[in-house]
Amino acid sequence: MLSAILVMAAIGLALGVILGWAEVRFKVADNPLVDKIDKILPQTQCGQCGFPGCRPYAEAIARHEADINLCPPGGEHGIRQLADLLGVEFKPLGEGRAPKPKSVAIIDENLCIGCTLCIQACPVDAIVGSSKQMHTIVADVCTGCELCLAPCPVDCIHMEVIHENVGSWKWRYPVFPIHSEPAGTA
Amino acid sequence: MTQPIYSFPGGLHPADHKAESNGRPIAAAPLVPRYQVPLRQHAGQPAKAIVHAGDTVLRGQLIAIPDGRISAAVHAPTSGRVVAVGPHPVAHPSGLADLSVVIEADGRDEAVAMMPLAWRDMDPAELREHLADMGLVGLGGAVFPSHVKLAPGPLAIDTLILNGAECEPWITCDDRLMRERAAEVMRGAEIMRHLLGARELLVGIEDNKPEAVAAMQAACAGGNARVVVVPTRYPSGGAKQLVQLLTGLEVPTGKLSTDIGIQVFNVATAYALQRAVELGEPLISRIVTVTGHVARPGNYEVRLGTPIAELIALAGGELPGASGQLIGGPLMGFDLDTPQAPVTKGVNCIIITSADLFPPRPRAMPCTRCGLCAQACPVRLQPYEMYLYARAKDLDKARAYNLADCIECGCCSYVCPSHIPLVDYYRFAKSELAAREREQHAAELARERHDFHSERLEREKREKAERLGRKASERLEAGAVAADDPEAARKKALLEAAVERARKAKEAAAPPANTDHLSPAQQAEIEAIEARRAQAGLGGGSAPAPDEQPDTVAEKT
Ligand code: SF4
Ligand code: SF4
Ligand code: SF4
Ligand code: SF4
Numbered sequence: 001m002l003s004a005i006l007v008m009a010a011i012g013l014a015l016g017v018i019l020g021w022a023e024v025r026f027k028v029a030d031n032p033l034v035d036k037i038d039k040i041l042p043q044t045q046c047g048q049c050g051f052p053g054c055r056p057y058a059e060a061i062a063r064h065e066a067d068i069n070l071c072p073p074g075g076e077h078g079i080r081q082l083a084d085l086l087g088v089e090f091k092p093l094g095e096g097r098a099p100k101p102k103s104v105a106i107i108d109e110n111l112c113i114g115c116t117l118c119i120q121a122c123p124v125d126a127i128v129g130s131s132k133q134m135h136t137i138v139a140d141v142c143t144g145c146e147l148c149l150a151p152c153p154v155d156c157i158h159m160e161v162i163h164e165n166v167g168s169w170k171w172r173y174p175v176f177p178i179h180s181e182p183a184g185t186a
Numbered sequence: 187m188t189q190p191i192y193s194f195p196g197g198l199h200p201a202d203h204k205a206e207s208n209g210r211p212i213a214a215a216p217l218v219p220r221y222q223v224p225l226r227q228h229a230g231q232p233a234k235a236i237v238h239a240g241d242t243v244l245r246g247q248l249i250a251i252p253d254g255r256i257s258a259a260v261h262a263p264t265s266g267r268v269v270a271v272g273p274h275p276v277a278h279p280s281g282l283a284d285l286s287v288v289i290e291a292d293g294r295d296e297a298v299a300m301m302p303l304a305w306r307d308m309d310p311a312e313l314r315e316h317l318a319d320m321g322l323v324g325l326g327g328a329v330f331p332s333h334v335k336l337a338p339g340p341l342a343i344d345t346l347i348l349n350g351a352e353c354e355p356w357i358t359c360d361d362r363l364m365r366e367r368a369a370e371v372m373r374g375a376e377i378m379r380h381l382l383g384a385r386e387l388l389v390g391i392e393d394n395k396p397e398a399v400a401a402m403q404a405a406c407a408g409g410n411a412r413v414v415v416v417p418t419r420y421p422s423g424g425a426k427q428l429v430q431l432l433t434g435l436e437v438p439t440g441k442l443s444t445d446i447g448i449q450v451f452n453v454a455t456a457y458a459l460q461r462a463v464e465l466g467e468p469l470i471s472r473i474v475t476v477t478g479h480v481a482r483p484g485n486y487e488v489r490l491g492t493p494i495a496e497l498i499a500l501a502g503g504e505l506p507g508a509s510g511q512l513i514g515g516p517l518m519g520f521d522l523d524t525p526q527a528p529v530t531k532g533v534n535c536i537i538i539t540s541a542d543l544f545p546p547r548p549r550a551m552p553c554t555r556c557g558l559c560a561q562a563c564p565v566r567l568q569p570y571e572m573y574l575y576a577r578a579k580d581l582d583k584a585r586a587y588n589l590a591d592c593i594e595c596g597c598c599s600y601v602c603p604s605h606i607p608l609v610d611y612y613r614f615a616k617s618e619l620a621a622r623e624r625e626q627h628a629a630e631l632a633r634e635r636h637d638f639h640s641e642r643l644e645r646e647k648r649e650k651a652e653r654l655g656r657k658a659s660e661r662l663e664a665g666a667v668a669a670d671d672p673e674a675a676r677k678k679a680l681l682e683a684a685v686e687r688a689r690k691a692k693e694a695a696a697p698p699a700n701t702d703h704l705s706p707a708q709q710a711e712i713e714a715i716e717a718r719r720a721q722a723g724l725g726g727g728s729a730p731a732p733d734e735q736p737d738t739v740a741e742k743t
Binding site for chain 1: 226232276278279280282284549550579607610611613614616617618620621622624625628629630631632633635636638639642
């Protein structure tokens, strides 16, 4: 009887030690929920959500410190995905947070004085150029976050809306005229 | 002739309206004064223009090069002068303008030197290289660049299928092509077989085209290609449906026919390939059916870039009561925005519509879940479910019902008793999903770049700190650092000791102070003593100055 208890106690102790060791050894460094939320956010890094970038916002959501409807670039689709992921109700975009049309920053290359301030501001390194040289923006990489507008001392950066072209055109949601005549006469 | 015919699910038997346009031989369209050649006539990236306004070009001259792997070259349809490179109307459901090269024809129609190839003696890889810049694309409507489809994939191609089914109503361009130019089509198919290394070559033709079947069979005689006559049922000309009809194999969802060792090309593509190889002529023209509510319906061989309005005029013009133009067939086509748009590689048919031929679709009623759409679907989807979710904009759910496998054939819309334009919803949902994918991709890129950016800032901060640290220590080294260096301190002490010793030695070497007033006898005695000492090798005193000693010694010896 006593030996049985001792054996069980020994096994319990051994397993406890293994579990404790595993906990330390295989520690999950990052919160996987933050990664999942971050994956949904559009990565524009614009800070319109009130956080200094998408990941900080993701972290705040994961800590239940921020609502899911604060990101304008993510739009309704983004909120829906967040609601699905977190198992909460969908809610429309927060007050005064209308999504802007997708745009891209353009530098007026005649005015640029090469101060590099915009390079430092751009969160995705979309601006190329070096000190005292004209800068340009790589349109393919620019997320349209507008963070480079404010630092420019000569106001030579402006945003241009990206217009639809044959390549990016989407089929419209089918809408049909409402017929005034009663059904059956057509 | 023992090829068994298999079947595919669903399908339709719409009125085929082929007789309107298939009675007349293909007519060559005359030159027009002005051509608009769009740079995006194919699936994938638009081509990059290499000509500018003011340049003169010749027929067949390369005017735009492929941009990226999935892209195709564009060539001048005739000789003349480039007057503009800019946005112009194109035949696209969006009605948007697209970048085009506008050429004013000089009427001489001079061609560049074209190089025919002896393809039978050429290595497939070498031949493929020649083809990459010929601008060939699938002419059945998908306009996928052909050189990509002719390149070897991960799996060897066993069977090459030539698609001559032409199942959509009204369209007859492939029918006429096979009747009139069967030999050329088959030679093109043999070149394809050579390039792909395919064992079997099958030609699928619907049984409503007996003349085309006869011509193709005659062209195949003696060779080891087979014509397979398939029953007329829309959409037998869908690539996956034709594969199923001819081989009994179903292409799995999300896969391509090449994943089961089968490649499919349209007969018109084979014909274009034959011209590219045997005549060295790039793709600058195609056969287009003009039919419907026009005076002289028929098939025309048209230079790419010809405005559609010119082509309609060639067919005798629209009849009174015409209501518009359809590009492609009535099931898969789209409404043309303006007839100023040009004929491009993907335009196989222009149908002039009228209220009689195409009565307006009755107003849509709610879905009754009758299931007719599912019965008609050749891909065995559940159209009413996909419709429900697409209508609610729940795209993920629509996707879960295999929306991606929908070939947009329109069978479901055609049979729906509630007249719901189902395909319109699928097209909407599909392009929305594609846009989302693009956005997702952009977000991924932005995340990577942002991570890199943050890392760079971190690194720069670290490097700056290190640099500052190094500068500070350099300043210190010049002074105080020596004090706490034990080695330097030891050396310094040794040096000081040595200096001190030298000073003491000098003092010692100086003559004693009480020798000033000696008598000559005393002086002589001292000198004698000194001499003896020197002789004994003792030198002067305890430590005579080193520089004095040799002289003394030399004097005394
Ligand atoms: S508003 Fe959206 S895109 Fe902008 S930083 Fe916040 S999460 Fe990122
Ligand atoms: S270039 Fe300007 S708008 Fe574009 S991503 Fe950089 S900071 Fe944002
Ligand atoms: S055919 Fe039309 S009404 Fe019938 S189930 Fe399909 S969508 Fe609904
Ligand atoms: S359009 Fe799509 S869903 Fe409708 S019948 Fe064709 S494949 Fe099926």
